[in-house]
Amino acid sequence: xxxxxxxxxxxxxxxxxxxxxxxxxxxxxxxxxxxxxxxxxxxxxxxxxxxxxxxxxxxxxxxxxxxxxxxxxxxxxxxxxxxxxxxxxxxxxxxxxxxxxxxxxxxxxxxxxxxxxxxxxxxxxxxxxxxxxxxxxxxxxxxxxxxxxxxxxxxxxxxxxxxxxxxxxxxxxxxxxxxxxxxxxxxxxxxxxxxxxxxxxxxxxxxxxxxxxxxxxxxxxxxxxxxxxxxxxxxxxxxxxxxxxxxxxxxxxxxxxxxxxxxxxxxxxxxxxxxxxxxxxxxxxxxxxxxxxxxxxxxxxxxxxxxxxxxxxxxxxxxxxx
Amino acid sequence: xxxxxxxxxxxxxxxxxxxxxxxxxxxxxxxxxxxxxxxxxxxxxxxxxxxxxxxxxxxxxxxxxxxxxxxxxxxx
Numbered sequence: 001x002x003x004x005x006x007x008x009x010x011x012x013x014x015x016x017x018x019x020x021x022x023x024x025x026x027x028x029x030x031x032x033x034x035x036x037x038x039x040x041x042x043x044x045x046x047x048x049x050x051x052x053x054x055x056x057x058x059x060x061x062x063x064x065x066x067x068x069x070x071x072x073x074x075x076x077x078x079x080x081x082x083x084x085x086x087x088x089x090x091x092x093x094x095x096x097x098x099x100x101x102x103x104x105x106x107x108x109x110x111x112x113x114x115x116x117x118x119x120x121x122x123x124x125x126x127x128x129x130x131x132x133x134x135x136x137x138x139x140x141x142x143x144x145x146x147x148x149x150x151x152x153x154x155x156x157x158x159x160x161x162x163x164x165x166x167x168x169x170x171x172x173x174x175x176x177x178x179x180x181x182x183x184x185x186x187x188x189x190x191x192x193x194x195x196x197x198x199x200x201x202x203x204x205x206x207x208x209x210x211x212x213x214x215x216x217x218x219x220x221x222x223x224x225x226x227x228x229x230x231x232x233x234x235x236x237x238x239x240x241x242x243x244x245x246x247x248x249x250x251x252x253x254x255x256x257x258x259x260x261x262x263x264x265x266x267x268x269x270x271x272x273x274x275x276x277x278x279x280x281x282x283x284x285x286x287x288x289x290x291x292x293x294x295x296x297x298x299x300x301x302x303x304x305x306x307x308x309x310x311x312x313x314x315x316x317x318x319x320x321x322x
Numbered sequence: 323x324x325x326x327x328x329x330x331x332x333x334x335x336x337x338x339x340x341x342x343x344x345x346x347x348x349x350x351x352x353x354x355x356x357x358x359x360x361x362x363x364x365x366x367x368x369x370x371x372x373x374x375x376x377x378x379x380x381x382x383x384x385x386x387x388x389x390x391x392x393x394x395x396x397x398x
Binding site: 147171172173200201202204231232233234236237256257258259261281282283284286301302303304305306307308309311313 | 323343344353365368
Protein backbone atom coordinates (compact mmCIF):
# COMPACT_ATOMS: atom_id res chain seq x y z
CA UNK A 1 0.00 0.00 0.00
CA UNK A 2 1.40 3.33 -0.96
CA UNK A 3 0.37 5.34 2.06
CA UNK A 4 -0.94 8.81 1.47
CA UNK A 5 2.19 10.81 1.70
CA UNK A 6 2.94 14.37 2.53
CA UNK A 7 2.32 16.74 5.32
CA UNK A 8 -1.45 16.60 5.13
CA UNK A 9 -1.89 13.07 6.30
CA UNK A 10 0.67 13.50 9.04
CA UNK A 11 -1.03 16.71 10.08
CA UNK A 12 -4.38 14.98 10.19
CA UNK A 13 -2.95 12.18 12.31
CA UNK A 14 -1.37 14.71 14.64
CA UNK A 15 -4.67 16.52 15.00
CA UNK A 16 -6.52 13.40 16.01
CA UNK A 17 -3.67 12.28 18.21
CA UNK A 18 -3.61 15.58 20.05
CA UNK A 19 -7.33 15.41 20.65
CA UNK A 20 -7.15 11.84 21.82
CA UNK A 21 -4.12 12.44 24.00
CA UNK A 22 -6.04 15.13 25.80
CA UNK A 23 -8.61 12.50 26.63
CA UNK A 24 -6.00 10.26 28.30
CA UNK A 25 -5.45 7.83 25.50
CA UNK A 26 -2.92 5.10 26.21
CA UNK A 27 0.40 4.83 24.39
CA UNK A 28 1.96 1.49 23.57
CA UNK A 29 5.23 0.28 22.09
CA UNK A 30 6.57 -3.16 21.12
CA UNK A 31 8.89 -3.05 24.14
CA UNK A 32 6.35 -1.39 26.42
CA UNK A 33 5.68 -2.35 30.01
CA UNK A 34 2.70 -4.09 31.59
CA UNK A 35 2.06 -1.49 34.26
CA UNK A 36 1.10 2.12 34.81
CA UNK A 37 -1.25 4.44 32.98
CA UNK A 38 0.58 4.27 29.61
CA UNK A 39 1.57 7.93 29.05
CA UNK A 40 3.56 8.89 25.96
CA UNK A 41 6.86 8.80 27.85
CA UNK A 42 6.21 5.37 29.41
CA UNK A 43 4.29 3.35 26.85
CA UNK A 44 2.72 0.04 27.82
CA UNK A 45 2.65 -3.21 25.94
CA UNK A 46 -0.37 -3.70 23.71
CA UNK A 47 -2.04 -6.55 25.58
CA UNK A 48 -1.86 -4.64 28.86
CA UNK A 49 -3.36 -1.51 27.31
CA UNK A 50 -6.22 -3.45 25.76
CA UNK A 51 -7.01 -4.98 29.13
CA UNK A 52 -7.07 -1.43 30.55
CA UNK A 53 -9.07 0.03 27.67
CA UNK A 54 -11.67 1.64 29.91
CA UNK A 55 -9.00 3.79 31.55
CA UNK A 56 -7.59 4.65 28.10
CA UNK A 57 -10.82 6.38 27.09
CA UNK A 58 -11.18 3.64 24.53
CA UNK A 59 -8.11 4.74 22.56
CA UNK A 60 -4.70 3.16 22.17
CA UNK A 61 -1.97 4.94 20.22
CA UNK A 62 0.64 2.58 18.78
CA UNK A 63 4.23 3.66 18.30
CA UNK A 64 5.93 2.28 15.18
CA UNK A 65 7.23 -1.27 15.33
CA UNK A 66 6.05 -4.85 15.14
CA UNK A 67 3.71 -6.15 17.80
CA UNK A 68 3.97 -9.93 18.08
CA UNK A 69 1.09 -10.52 20.47
CA UNK A 70 -2.44 -11.39 19.47
CA UNK A 71 -4.97 -8.62 19.89
CA UNK A 72 -7.97 -10.02 21.74
CA UNK A 73 -10.79 -7.54 22.26
CA UNK A 74 -13.36 -8.86 24.69
CA UNK A 75 -14.66 -5.55 25.99
CA UNK A 76 -17.80 -3.75 24.94
CA UNK A 77 -17.81 -0.07 24.00
CA UNK A 78 -15.34 1.81 21.83
CA UNK A 79 -11.91 0.40 21.08
CA UNK A 80 -9.68 2.46 18.81
CA UNK A 81 -6.21 1.30 17.76
CA UNK A 82 -4.38 4.08 15.94
CA UNK A 83 -0.92 3.81 14.46
CA UNK A 84 1.42 6.75 14.96
CA UNK A 85 3.27 7.27 11.70
CA UNK A 86 4.27 4.48 9.35
CA UNK A 87 5.51 1.00 10.22
CA UNK A 88 2.94 -0.04 12.82
CA UNK A 89 2.49 -3.78 12.29
CA UNK A 90 0.29 -6.20 14.21
CA UNK A 91 1.74 -9.66 13.68
CA UNK A 92 0.01 -12.03 16.07
CA UNK A 93 0.78 -15.73 16.19
CA UNK A 94 -2.88 -16.68 16.15
CA UNK A 95 -2.52 -19.26 18.90
CA UNK A 96 -6.13 -20.19 19.61
CA UNK A 97 -7.44 -17.09 17.89
CA UNK A 98 -6.98 -14.80 14.94
CA UNK A 99 -4.29 -12.15 14.87
CA UNK A 100 -6.85 -9.49 15.79
CA UNK A 101 -10.01 -10.93 17.27
CA UNK A 102 -13.16 -9.33 18.68
CA UNK A 103 -15.02 -11.49 21.20
CA UNK A 104 -17.22 -8.84 22.75
CA UNK A 105 -20.42 -10.07 24.30
CA UNK A 106 -22.38 -6.87 23.77
CA UNK A 107 -22.16 -3.74 21.68
CA UNK A 108 -18.65 -2.80 20.62
CA UNK A 109 -17.27 -0.32 18.12
CA UNK A 110 -13.78 -1.24 16.96
CA UNK A 111 -11.75 1.17 14.86
CA UNK A 112 -8.36 0.34 13.37
CA UNK A 113 -6.49 3.17 11.70
CA UNK A 114 -3.14 3.67 10.03
CA UNK A 115 -1.59 0.27 10.65
CA UNK A 116 -0.90 -3.10 9.04
CA UNK A 117 -2.20 -6.49 10.12
CA UNK A 118 0.28 -9.12 8.95
CA UNK A 119 -0.62 -12.79 9.04
CA UNK A 120 2.62 -14.51 8.17
CA UNK A 121 3.03 -15.87 11.72
CA UNK A 122 -0.46 -17.40 11.86
CA UNK A 123 -1.15 -21.11 11.54
CA UNK A 124 -3.45 -22.85 9.09
CA UNK A 125 -6.18 -24.02 11.47
CA UNK A 126 -9.68 -22.58 11.02
CA UNK A 127 -10.48 -20.16 13.80
CA UNK A 128 -6.94 -18.94 14.03
CA UNK A 129 -5.73 -18.61 10.46
CA UNK A 130 -7.12 -15.20 9.63
CA UNK A 131 -5.73 -11.72 10.22
CA UNK A 132 -8.90 -10.19 11.66
CA UNK A 133 -11.92 -12.04 13.09
CA UNK A 134 -15.12 -10.92 14.72
CA UNK A 135 -16.72 -13.68 16.72
CA UNK A 136 -19.23 -11.82 18.88
CA UNK A 137 -21.74 -13.92 20.74
CA UNK A 138 -24.68 -11.58 20.78
CA UNK A 139 -24.27 -9.13 17.95
CA UNK A 140 -23.90 -5.39 17.98
CA UNK A 141 -20.27 -5.25 16.92
CA UNK A 142 -19.09 -2.80 14.30
CA UNK A 143 -15.60 -2.56 12.89
CA UNK A 144 -14.04 0.16 10.79
CA UNK A 145 -10.73 -0.19 8.99
CA UNK A 146 -9.32 3.17 7.91
CA UNK A 147 -5.98 3.31 6.10
CA UNK A 148 -5.24 -0.28 7.08
CA UNK A 149 -3.34 -2.98 5.21
CA UNK A 150 -4.50 -6.55 5.82
CA UNK A 151 -2.14 -9.08 4.30
CA UNK A 152 -0.40 -12.44 4.51
CA UNK A 153 -3.09 -14.51 6.25
CA UNK A 154 -3.19 -18.25 5.52
CA UNK A 155 -7.00 -18.24 5.85
CA UNK A 156 -8.73 -14.92 5.21
CA UNK A 157 -7.71 -11.34 5.61
CA UNK A 158 -10.97 -10.63 7.42
CA UNK A 159 -13.35 -13.31 8.67
CA UNK A 160 -16.71 -12.48 10.20
CA UNK A 161 -18.83 -14.87 12.17
CA UNK A 162 -22.38 -14.12 13.37
CA UNK A 163 -22.59 -11.14 15.66
CA UNK A 164 -21.23 -8.44 13.41
CA UNK A 165 -23.59 -5.63 12.50
CA UNK A 166 -21.32 -3.43 10.42
CA UNK A 167 -18.01 -3.79 8.61
CA UNK A 168 -16.65 -0.62 7.04
CA UNK A 169 -13.44 -0.59 5.01
CA UNK A 170 -12.07 2.81 3.95
CA UNK A 171 -8.86 3.68 2.07
CA UNK A 172 -7.50 0.25 2.87
CA UNK A 173 -5.83 -2.66 1.10
CA UNK A 174 -6.85 -6.29 1.60
CA UNK A 175 -4.08 -7.97 -0.34
CA UNK A 176 -2.26 -11.27 -0.57
CA UNK A 177 -4.39 -13.31 1.82
CA UNK A 178 -5.32 -16.98 1.56
CA UNK A 179 -1.76 -18.20 1.39
CA UNK A 180 -2.48 -21.73 2.67
CA UNK A 181 -2.66 -24.28 -0.12
CA UNK A 182 -5.36 -26.20 1.76
CA UNK A 183 -7.51 -23.89 3.83
CA UNK A 184 -7.35 -20.48 2.17
CA UNK A 185 -10.63 -18.55 2.12
CA UNK A 186 -9.65 -15.33 0.42
CA UNK A 187 -9.61 -11.64 1.23
CA UNK A 188 -12.88 -11.11 3.11
CA UNK A 189 -15.07 -14.01 4.20
CA UNK A 190 -18.44 -13.35 5.84
CA UNK A 191 -20.01 -16.45 7.35
CA UNK A 192 -23.28 -14.74 8.20
CA UNK A 193 -23.25 -11.38 6.47
CA UNK A 194 -23.09 -7.89 7.90
CA UNK A 195 -23.87 -4.41 6.73
CA UNK A 196 -20.88 -4.05 4.49
CA UNK A 197 -19.40 -0.85 3.10
CA UNK A 198 -16.14 -0.81 1.16
CA UNK A 199 -14.98 2.54 -0.20
CA UNK A 200 -11.77 3.70 -1.87
CA UNK A 201 -10.01 0.41 -1.28
CA UNK A 202 -8.06 -2.35 -3.00
CA UNK A 203 -8.93 -6.06 -2.81
CA UNK A 204 -6.16 -7.84 -4.68
CA UNK A 205 -4.12 -11.00 -4.90
CA UNK A 206 -6.24 -13.00 -2.47
CA UNK A 207 -6.95 -16.72 -2.91
CA UNK A 208 -9.89 -18.88 -1.86
CA UNK A 209 -8.98 -22.50 -2.53
CA UNK A 210 -11.30 -23.99 0.07
CA UNK A 211 -14.86 -22.91 -0.67
CA UNK A 212 -16.48 -24.51 -3.73
CA UNK A 213 -18.65 -21.41 -4.08
CA UNK A 214 -15.54 -19.33 -4.43
CA UNK A 215 -15.05 -15.67 -3.78
CA UNK A 216 -11.33 -14.98 -3.83
CA UNK A 217 -11.72 -11.30 -3.00
CA UNK A 218 -15.03 -11.34 -1.15
CA UNK A 219 -17.31 -14.15 -0.08
CA UNK A 220 -20.64 -13.35 1.56
CA UNK A 221 -22.85 -16.11 2.88
CA UNK A 222 -25.65 -13.85 4.01
CA UNK A 223 -28.32 -15.22 6.29
CA UNK A 224 -29.01 -11.94 8.03
CA UNK A 225 -30.56 -9.91 5.22
CA UNK A 226 -27.71 -7.42 5.23
CA UNK A 227 -26.97 -5.20 2.22
CA UNK A 228 -23.51 -4.61 0.78
CA UNK A 229 -22.24 -1.50 -0.95
CA UNK A 230 -18.89 -1.21 -2.68
CA UNK A 231 -17.70 2.06 -4.18
CA UNK A 232 -14.47 3.32 -5.73
CA UNK A 233 -12.74 0.02 -5.18
CA UNK A 234 -10.55 -2.21 -7.34
CA UNK A 235 -10.63 -6.00 -7.30
CA UNK A 236 -7.63 -7.42 -9.14
CA UNK A 237 -5.79 -10.71 -9.37
CA UNK A 238 -7.94 -12.63 -6.90
CA UNK A 239 -8.31 -16.40 -7.39
CA UNK A 240 -10.93 -18.98 -6.46
CA UNK A 241 -12.61 -22.13 -7.72
CA UNK A 242 -15.32 -19.86 -9.11
CA UNK A 243 -16.23 -16.20 -8.81
CA UNK A 244 -12.71 -14.94 -8.38
CA UNK A 245 -13.69 -11.47 -7.24
CA UNK A 246 -17.05 -11.78 -5.45
CA UNK A 247 -19.22 -14.72 -4.49
CA UNK A 248 -22.44 -14.18 -2.59
CA UNK A 249 -25.53 -15.88 -1.25
CA UNK A 250 -28.71 -13.89 -0.66
CA UNK A 251 -27.18 -10.45 -0.88
CA UNK A 252 -28.37 -7.12 -2.23
CA UNK A 253 -25.12 -5.73 -3.60
CA UNK A 254 -24.52 -2.31 -5.09
CA UNK A 255 -21.35 -1.59 -7.05
CA UNK A 256 -20.64 2.06 -7.84
CA UNK A 257 -17.48 2.96 -9.74
CA UNK A 258 -15.86 -0.38 -9.09
CA UNK A 259 -13.21 -2.08 -11.21
CA UNK A 260 -13.20 -5.88 -11.26
CA UNK A 261 -10.19 -7.00 -13.21
CA UNK A 262 -8.62 -10.43 -13.64
CA UNK A 263 -8.50 -13.09 -16.29
CA UNK A 264 -11.00 -15.19 -14.41
CA UNK A 265 -12.90 -12.50 -12.53
CA UNK A 266 -16.60 -13.23 -12.14
CA UNK A 267 -19.56 -12.31 -10.02
CA UNK A 268 -21.45 -15.22 -8.57
CA UNK A 269 -24.81 -13.67 -7.86
CA UNK A 270 -27.74 -16.04 -8.19
CA UNK A 271 -26.18 -19.47 -8.53
CA UNK A 272 -26.86 -20.25 -4.89
CA UNK A 273 -29.93 -18.11 -4.28
CA UNK A 274 -32.00 -16.20 -6.77
CA UNK A 275 -32.88 -13.55 -4.21
CA UNK A 276 -29.42 -12.04 -4.59
CA UNK A 277 -29.35 -8.95 -6.73
CA UNK A 278 -26.60 -6.72 -8.02
CA UNK A 279 -26.76 -3.14 -9.20
CA UNK A 280 -23.70 -2.48 -11.34
CA UNK A 281 -23.25 1.26 -11.84
CA UNK A 282 -20.35 3.02 -13.56
CA UNK A 283 -18.26 -0.11 -13.11
CA UNK A 284 -15.90 -2.26 -15.15
CA UNK A 285 -16.36 -6.01 -15.18
CA UNK A 286 -13.25 -7.36 -16.88
CA UNK A 287 -14.24 -10.99 -16.72
CA UNK A 288 -17.62 -12.66 -16.62
CA UNK A 289 -20.75 -13.01 -14.50
CA UNK A 290 -21.69 -16.56 -13.67
CA UNK A 291 -25.13 -15.54 -12.48
CA UNK A 292 -26.54 -14.16 -15.71
CA UNK A 293 -28.98 -11.35 -16.19
CA UNK A 294 -31.40 -12.27 -13.42
CA UNK A 295 -29.06 -10.97 -10.77
CA UNK A 296 -28.45 -7.52 -12.25
CA UNK A 297 -30.78 -4.71 -11.24
CA UNK A 298 -32.55 -2.85 -14.01
CA UNK A 299 -31.19 0.44 -12.69
CA UNK A 300 -27.61 -0.53 -13.46
CA UNK A 301 -26.07 2.07 -15.70
CA UNK A 302 -22.87 3.34 -17.23
CA UNK A 303 -20.94 0.10 -16.94
CA UNK A 304 -18.66 -1.98 -19.13
CA UNK A 305 -18.30 -5.72 -19.50
CA UNK A 306 -15.21 -7.06 -21.22
CA UNK A 307 -14.77 -9.22 -23.17
CA UNK A 308 -18.26 -10.75 -23.23
CA UNK A 309 -21.91 -10.18 -22.41
CA UNK A 310 -22.71 -12.41 -19.44
CA UNK A 311 -23.64 -9.89 -16.75
CA UNK A 312 -27.00 -8.90 -18.22
CA UNK A 313 -26.19 -5.23 -18.20
CA UNK A 314 -29.34 -3.37 -19.28
CA UNK A 315 -29.86 -2.05 -22.75
CA UNK A 316 -29.23 1.53 -21.75
CA UNK A 317 -25.67 0.63 -20.86
CA UNK A 318 -25.21 -2.12 -23.41
CA UNK A 319 -25.98 0.11 -26.38
CA UNK A 320 -23.53 2.83 -25.56
CA UNK A 321 -21.26 3.61 -28.44
CA UNK A 322 -17.71 2.32 -28.30
CA UNK B 323 -21.20 -1.38 -23.03
CA UNK B 324 -20.73 -5.10 -23.52
CA UNK B 325 -18.46 -7.23 -25.66
CA UNK B 326 -15.73 -4.67 -25.15
CA UNK B 327 -12.34 -6.02 -26.13
CA UNK B 328 -9.32 -5.67 -23.90
CA UNK B 329 -7.85 -3.46 -26.61
CA UNK B 330 -10.79 -1.11 -26.28
CA UNK B 331 -10.80 -1.25 -22.48
CA UNK B 332 -7.11 -0.34 -22.19
CA UNK B 333 -6.82 -0.62 -18.45
CA UNK B 334 -3.40 0.09 -17.06
CA UNK B 335 -1.69 -2.37 -14.75
CA UNK B 336 -2.26 -2.17 -11.02
CA UNK B 337 0.12 0.54 -9.91
CA UNK B 338 0.76 3.44 -7.60
CA UNK B 339 -1.09 6.30 -9.25
CA UNK B 340 -1.39 8.39 -6.10
CA UNK B 341 -3.72 7.97 -3.17
CA UNK B 342 -3.47 5.40 -0.40
CA UNK B 343 -4.01 2.29 -2.54
CA UNK B 344 -2.96 1.06 -5.97
CA UNK B 345 -5.31 1.53 -8.92
CA UNK B 346 -5.76 0.56 -12.58
CA UNK B 347 -6.05 3.76 -14.56
CA UNK B 348 -7.73 3.71 -17.98
CA UNK B 349 -5.16 4.60 -20.60
CA UNK B 350 -5.52 7.15 -23.39
CA UNK B 351 -8.14 5.93 -25.84
CA UNK B 352 -9.92 3.67 -23.35
CA UNK B 353 -13.68 3.42 -23.76
CA UNK B 354 -13.91 3.77 -19.98
CA UNK B 355 -12.94 7.42 -20.20
CA UNK B 356 -15.89 9.77 -19.97
CA UNK B 357 -18.55 7.06 -20.37
CA UNK B 358 -19.66 6.61 -16.77
CA UNK B 359 -22.81 8.63 -17.29
CA UNK B 360 -24.51 10.50 -14.48
CA UNK B 361 -24.60 9.66 -10.80
CA UNK B 362 -20.96 8.67 -10.39
CA UNK B 363 -19.09 8.99 -7.12
CA UNK B 364 -17.69 12.52 -6.72
CA UNK B 365 -14.18 11.28 -5.94
CA UNK B 366 -12.34 8.23 -7.20
CA UNK B 367 -10.49 5.47 -5.32
CA UNK B 368 -7.58 7.79 -4.69
CA UNK B 369 -9.90 10.39 -3.17
CA UNK B 370 -9.26 12.64 -6.17
CA UNK B 371 -12.16 14.68 -7.58
CA UNK B 372 -13.55 13.17 -10.76
CA UNK B 373 -14.44 16.55 -12.19
CA UNK B 374 -16.30 16.61 -15.53
CA UNK B 375 -17.28 13.53 -17.48
CA UNK B 376 -17.03 10.53 -15.22
CA UNK B 377 -14.92 7.53 -16.20
CA UNK B 378 -16.23 4.02 -15.76
CA UNK B 379 -14.48 2.19 -12.91
CA UNK B 380 -12.68 3.03 -9.70
CA UNK B 381 -9.99 5.37 -11.01
CA UNK B 382 -10.51 8.57 -13.01
CA UNK B 383 -7.92 9.23 -15.71
CA UNK B 384 -8.11 13.00 -15.54
CA UNK B 385 -8.90 13.54 -11.89
CA UNK B 386 -8.06 16.57 -9.81
CA UNK B 387 -5.82 16.02 -6.83
CA UNK B 388 -7.45 17.27 -3.67
CA UNK B 389 -5.45 19.68 -1.58
CA UNK B 390 -4.31 17.34 1.16
CA UNK B 391 -4.04 20.00 3.85
CA UNK B 392 -7.52 21.28 3.09
CA UNK B 393 -9.04 17.81 3.13
CA UNK B 394 -7.11 16.76 6.20
CA UNK B 395 -8.57 19.58 8.23
CA UNK B 396 -12.04 18.18 7.70
CA UNK B 397 -11.22 14.54 8.17
CA UNK B 398 -11.60 14.37 11.94
